[in-house]
Amino acid sequence: MNLHEFQAKQLLAQYGVAVPSGEVCHTADQAKAVADKLFTAGEKAVVVKSQIHAGGRGKGTFKSGFQGGVKLCKSADEVFEKARAMLGNVLVTKQTGPEGRLVSKLLVAAAPPIKKEFYLAVLLDRATSRPIVMASTEGGVDIEEVAAKMPEKILKESIDPAVGFMPYQGRKIAAALGLNGDLAGQCAKLVAGVYKTFWECDASLLEINPLCIIELNGKEAMSAVDAKMSVDDNALYRHKDIQEMRDLGEEAPLEIEASKFNLNYIKLDGNIACLVNGAGLAMATMDIIQHYGGKPANFLDVGGGASKEQVTAAFKIILSDPNVKGILVNIFGGIMDCNVIAAGIVEAVRETGLKLPLVVRLEGNNVQAGKQTLGASGLKLITGDSMADAAERVVKAVAR
């Protein structure tokens, strides 16, 4: 599950990580009030940041024509103007795709002068099965580019889960970032806090880009100026507070609907829908559709023990996508009875009044009875003998 920047910063602050003070706002009036408070407290500048689950906000463009999803302001009135231009409008960035994302909340925060920018992240290193802290002097830029062009600029510190993050590792990272004196101590403490946030919140990624040296009350200080965080879905059961941070407005409506039926659905931009049991087979079904010249409209795994209700719900969900021109059902019923699946398909087709071409490939347990059920239903469906045969047939049927 992805979090918003303001949510990640709330969690970081709880673990003692220095973040610029600020508040989330839903209206321009609220934004102005927060800005007033910050300016009264002595801030010289305030930043207004669109809160969406996508990067590249600063360089993004609103569909209204307004430039930039992140704006630096010198007065509360300016904050009000920018907030009004952003709220309720759709922001398009290089990560949102052309459809963009609706901005319905803003983070209004102090924007102290930045002296230097670094990169900091904690993530799982799959090769070692351990968390890893990554730090770089190249902050505020695309880290993938740094990794490709100057891999020597990235320090990777592996964390032993039996002992956790040790103070020496914080000092090592501060030194690698070229820091000394009080700033080095602040940096080591901040990195330890970021790691603690990552570990105790069951994060799968926590990225601070940029981590900054800022000017605070005439002195230099370390601050987590931006934050990106995602949390392990499997661990959400033990974090009620983080569960409540889920923002359904950031998720595709069909994917939310699917999750209600325990279906794993991801919408894609093709026109051949697929309904499959098992995640690996579902991916492979998308691949084989493309192999035969079609384009998959979705990923859909109905799971190992799909019920009739789930199959019907799955049909309704894939048919809600207006791009869909044909459907491929690919089931390998290892232990589940193919005849039960076949009955589910027949009922779903009747209930949804399906008019689109439907190709069904059934294999496995009690498959002959399943095929008979499909054949005797009188429905106009095409059966495929093998996965390849079924994929070819659905691609042809859609091309017609």
Next chain:
Amino acid sequence: MAILVTPETKVLVQGITGSFGARHAQLSLGYGTHVVAGVTPGKGGQLFENKVPIFDTVAEAVKATGATASAVFVPPPFAGDAILEGIDAGLDLVVAITEGIPVADMVKVKRAMQGKRTRLIGPNCPGIVTPGDGKDSQGGCRIGIAPGYIHKRGNIGVVSRSGTLTYEAVWQLTQRDIGQSTCVGIGGDPVNGTSHLDVIKMFNDDPDTHGIIMIGEIGGTAEEEAAEWIKASCRKPVAAFIAGATAPPGRRMGHAGAIVSGGKGTAAAKIEALTAAGVAIAATPSVMAETLLKRM
């Protein structure tokens, strides 16, 4: 021979009284697998299906029955603990079927396993099957949730991150009257006990395995690591299929570990590495068996 388990292996089931564990323990018994014990804390002393004794702890079950392998069907919040209990009891093999274990729990489990003799397969996997000689391959060792009847005893090793794709590959082989030595589902999670490479090394050393089908998917670099070793050291023909060429980057495709992140873990990179290692690539999941047989 086969790898990891033989038809003689004595198996215990952790979570045997849950509906999922019970169902598959029954199917394993029906397949002819020596399911000798069940473990459910608080239910020690009872019998499963009127014949399999249930114990409160794995250690007691091992002591009383001589079980050397375990199937873990324990719900996600308690699965990490169950795996470690099996390791503590000195089992040779723990097969974790459970899907949805928090990644941090598995990070801790893997750390705690260092230096221990137990091998962990999974989690989030269909388990392992060494087919038997009987009708529909009965009399073999089935640990997990794979359908037994699709197998046939023979000489092809199958290793996969996906359950249903394993069944596809096995079925394609069996329909061509080609049997399998052992089929291993290593699971779809980002942190797992046994990698493609671990299993391929075992197949390479197993005189009864003559060819290998390896099924990978997007996410991580385990397939690339296997490719490097195959290139240098594998003496047996290998065919591979990699799922997820059409998956959008940054999205988790059902399996927790199936995600292309930061441009890493793409199907294209894996196929390139495997091709460079001399592995025959199945262009579609429909031709996994055919691709290996052509290479042999």
